[in-house]
Structure formats: C-alpha cells, structure tokens
Amino acid sequence: MPELPEVETVRRGLAPHLQGREITRVQLNRKDLRFPFPPDFADRLQGARITGFNRRAKYLLASLQKPNNADFYWLSHLGMTGRYRLYQNDGMALEPGQYAHDVSPQTAEKHVHVRLTLDNGSVLTYADPRRFGFMDLVDGGPDKSPFLAHLGPEPLSNDFHAAHMVAACRQRKSPIKNVLLDQRVVSGLGNIYVCEALFMSGISPKRLACNIGMARFERLVPAVRQVLQAAIDAGGSTLRDFAASDGELGYFQHQFRVYDRENEACSAAGCHASVKRIVQSGRSSFFCSACQR
Numbered sequence: 001m002p003e004l005p006e007v008e009t010v011r012r013g014l015a016p017h018l019q020g021r022e023i024t025r026v027q028l029n030r031k032d033l034r035f036p037f038p039p040d041f042a043d044r045l046q047g048a049r050i051t052g053f054n055r056r057a058k059y060l061l062a063s064l065q066k067p068n069n070a071d072f073y074w075l076s077h078l079g080m081t082g083r084y085r086l087y088q089n090d091g092m093a094l095e096p097g098q099y100a101h102d103v104s105p106q107t108a109e110k111h112v113h114v115r116l117t118l119d120n121g122s123v124l125t126y127a128d129p130r131r132f133g134f135m136d137l138v139d140g141g142p143d144k145s146p147f148l149a150h151l152g153p154e155p156l157s158n159d160f161h162a163a164h165m166v167a168a169c170r171q172r173k174s175p176i177k178n179v180l181l182d183q184r185v186v187s188g189l190g191n192i193y194v195c196e197a198l199f200m201s202g203i204s205p206k207r208l209a210c211n212i213g214m215a216r217f218e219r220l221v222p223a224v225r226q227v228l229q230a231a232i233d234a235g236g237s238t239l240r241d242f243a244a245s246d247g248e249l250g251y252f253q254h255q256f257r258v259y260d261r262e263n264e265a266c267s268a269a270g271c272h273a274s275v276k277r278i279v280q281s282g283r284s285s286f287f288c289s290a291c292q293r
Contacts, residue, residue, distance in 0.1 A: 001058075001078075001079070001080050001132075001190060001191075002058065002078045002082070003058065003188070003189070003190035003191075003192055003193055003231075004055075004057065004058060004155070004188035004189065004190065004193070004228060005193070005228055005231035005232045005234075005235050006078075006231075006235060007055055007058050007059075007060065007078065007188075008055055008232050008235070009096055009232065009235030010060065010078070010084060010096045011053060011054065011055045011060055012096065013094065013095075013096020014053060014084060014086060014096060014124075015053040017086055017088070017094070017122065018050045018053050018062065018118075018124070019050055019051065019052060019053055020049070020050065020051070021049070021050050021118040021119055021120060021122070022047065022048070022049045022050075022118065022119040023045050023046055023047065023048050023049075023050070023116050023117070023118060023119075024046070024047070024117050024118065024119050025046060025116070025117035026041075026042040026043075026045045026046045026114075026115075026116055026117075027042075027114070027115040027116075027117075028041070028042055028113070028114060029112060029113050029114070029115070030113050032131075033079070033113060033128060033131045033132075033133050033134045033135065034079060034131060034132050034133060034134040035134045035136075037135060038136060038137050040137075041135070041137060044066070044072070044137055045064070045074065045116070045137075047066055047067075048064040048065065048066040048072075048074075049064065049065045049066070050062050050063070050064060051063045051064065051065050051071075056142060056148055056151065056154075056187070057148075057151050057154070057183060057187035057188040058077060058078070058187075058188055058190070059075055059076065059077050059147065059148065060075070060076045060077075060078075061073055061074070061075055061138075061142055062074040062075075062076075070139065070140075072137055072138060072139050073137070073138040073139075073141075073142055073145075074135065074136075074137060074138075075135065075136045075137070075138055075142075075145055075147065075148070076126070076133065076134070076135045076136075077133050077134050077135075077147070078128075078133050079128060079130065079131070079132030079133030079134065080130050080132040080133075081128055081129045081130045081132065081133075082126065082127070082128040082132070082133035083095060083126070083127050083128070084096070084124060084125070084126055085124070085125050085127065086122055086123070086124050086125075087122060087123040087124075087125070088122050089120055089121035089122055110127075110129070111127045111128055111129040111131075112125045112126065112127045113126060113127065113128055113131070114126040114135070150183075150184055151183055151184065151187040152168075152182075152183060152184050152185045152186045152187045153186060153187065154186075154187055154188060155186050155187070155188055155189060155224050155225065155228060156225055156228060156229070160186055160221060160224075160225075161221055162214055162217035162218045162220075162221050163214075165185075165186075165212075165217040165220065165221065166212075166213070166214055166217055168185045168209075169185075169209035169210055169212060169217075170210060171210060172208075172209040172210050173208055173209070173210055174208070174209055175205055175206050175207065175208060175209065175280055176198070176203060176204075176205065176207050176208070176209045176212055177194060177195075177198065177205035177206070177280050177285050178209075178280060178281055179209040180194045180197075180198075180224075181194060181281075181283075186224075189224070191259075191283050191284070191285075192256070192259050193224070193227050193228055193231065195256075195258055195259045195285060195286045195287065196227045196256060196257060196258060196259055197220065197223040197224040197226075197227045198220070198223075198287065198292060199257055199258045199286075199287060199288060199291065199292060200223040200226065200227060200257070201216070201219040201220040201223040202219065202291055202292055202293065203216055203219070203220060203292055203293070204287060204289070204292040204293055205278075205280060205285040205287050205292070206278070206280075206285075207293070258275050258286040258287055258288060259286050260284075260286065261275045261286060262275055262276065262277040262286060263275065266288040266290065266291060268288065268291050271288060271290055271291055272290075273288050273289060273290035273291070274288075275287070275288055276288070276289055
C-alpha cells in the first residue's frame with residue numbers, strides 16, 4: 001500500500017499541473033471503487049476549479065471552487081493499487097510515484113475507473129486494479145470528513161513530538177509497532193516506515209508502548225521524521241515519462257535497512273545478527289533483535 005512518502009510524491013508530482021485548472025468533463029467507468037461514488041460526484045466536479053492540491057495522512061485532498069457554490073473538497077485514497085496518470089496536451093504522460101510493491105503501467109491502464117478532462121486539454125486518469133481506493137466529496141472543511149476527523153498529528157509537523165507519544169502511550173499495553181500504525185495516534189505512518197524508524201531508534205516492535213519512556217521517544221520521533229523525509233526526497237525523482245517506459249515494475253528508490261530483508265545480515269556497523277520477521281496483527285514486522293530492545 002502506498003504510504004505517506006509515496007502519497008506525498010504523487011501530490012508533488014500532480015499539484016503543479018492541477019492547481020488553477022478547471023475540470024471540464026468527468027467520466028466514471030463504474031459506480032464504485034471500495035465504496036460507491038457520491039451520487040452527484042461527476043456533476044459536482046464538472047465545472048469546478050482546483051485551487052489547491054494537498055495531502056492529509058495518506059489522503060489526497062483537492063480544494064475546489066465552483067460559481068455560485070460554497071467551496072468544497074475532493075478526497076481520494078489510493079488503497080493498494082491506485083494510480084493517477086496525467087496525459088498532457090503535448091502528448092506526454094506523467095505518472096508520479098513508484099511504490100515498494102507496485103503494479104505495471106500496462107496493468108494499471110486496463111483498470112482506469114475515473115477520467116477527468118481539464119480546461120487546458122490535459123486528461124487525468126485514476127486506475128485501480130484491486131479497487132481498494134475510494135473517493136469522496138467533502139463540504140464545510142476537511143475536518144468534516146469522517147475519514148479525516150479523527151486523525152492524529154502529521155508525523156512531519158510540530159504537533160508530533162516525544163511528549164505527545166508519552167501521553168498517547170501511557171495506558172497502551174499494545175506493542176509500539178501497533179500503536180504507531182494507529183492513525184488516531186499519528187497519521188500517515190504505514191508498515192514499511194514504522195519498521196525502518198523503529199530500527200533506526202533501536203526500539204523493538206514487540207516492546208509494549210506503555211513501557212517506553214521519554215528518552216526512547218526522543219530517539220523515535222526524529223527517526224520517524226528522518227525516514228519519511230529521506231523517502232520523500234527519493235520519491236521526488238520518480239516522475240516517469242510513460243511514453244518511453246519499458247513497463248517494468250517500479251520499485252521505490254529507497255534502500256530499506258530491515259523491511260523485507262528477513263534472514264539478511266543486519267546493516268548496523270559491528271552487528272553480526274540477521275534481520276528477523278514476525279507477524280503482528282496480521283502484518284510483517286522486520287527487526288534486528290540485537291540492535292532493537
């Protein structure tokens with residue numbers, strides 16, 4: 001599933017091409033993705049101008065204006081295999097974002113479910129082979145969305161800090177890995193980067209959250225930020241011209257230190273242990289038992 005860095009990469013890639021553009025035509029090729037489209041989805045989008053294209057957690061959020069209507073928002077979640085592709089009026093096709101477990105462009109193109117035409121002739125498509133993504137329209141501000149209302153702080157914001165984590169974990173008897181994936185505690189974190197941040201901060205994914213003190217959280221919080229920022233910086237170079245793409249699976253340009261490296265040697269200097277894999281709440285956790293306590 002695309003995580004925060006991948007979604008941010010998509011946002012950064014699309015925003016310059018979408019902001020200020022008017023949606024002149026909306027084509028829906030089915031009635032639903034994970035959830036049904038709002039009944040007036042196409043009618044409301046058509047004629048709306050995109051005034052901003054932002055991200056909240058793993059959600060993309062377009063700000064929209066339409067004559068004689070209150071401002072509203074177009075929310076989308078990429079699910080497991082959702083992909084946006086922008087066909088520009090110069091014949092180029094841009095697709096921002098390559099993920100650790102991706103599908104080929106050819107596979108995605110067979111599953112285009114949404115097609116938006118913009119006032120400059122560009123066409124934005126949304127493809128989703130597994131249809132775990134979804135879209136919604138939000139009135140009255142992003143916090144009015146049931147998908148966004150209860151999200152915790154953004155991990156790259158000043159609201160995410162060690163004191164917040166101490167307070168959030170004080171009564172939590174779950175493993176810290178599970179707590180970090182709770183979007184009410186901190187929004188946007190996913191399995192890959194939680195594994196990486198726990199390794200960087202030397203904290204075992206099995207350690208109970210309530211048993212972690214300020215000192216460990218003061219290592220964990222900057223580790224989360226560092227891992228995410230490195231991934232975002234790497235993802236910023238993954239815009240591809242699909243007119244010349246060979247269609248190979250795209251792998252995110254980031255060297256994981258523990259994720260998906262079961263039984264490989266630990267990358268920490270002087271460590272002779274190997275990376276282990278366990279399953280926590282149905283998800284794989286990768287860690288070094290020698291480095292992480």
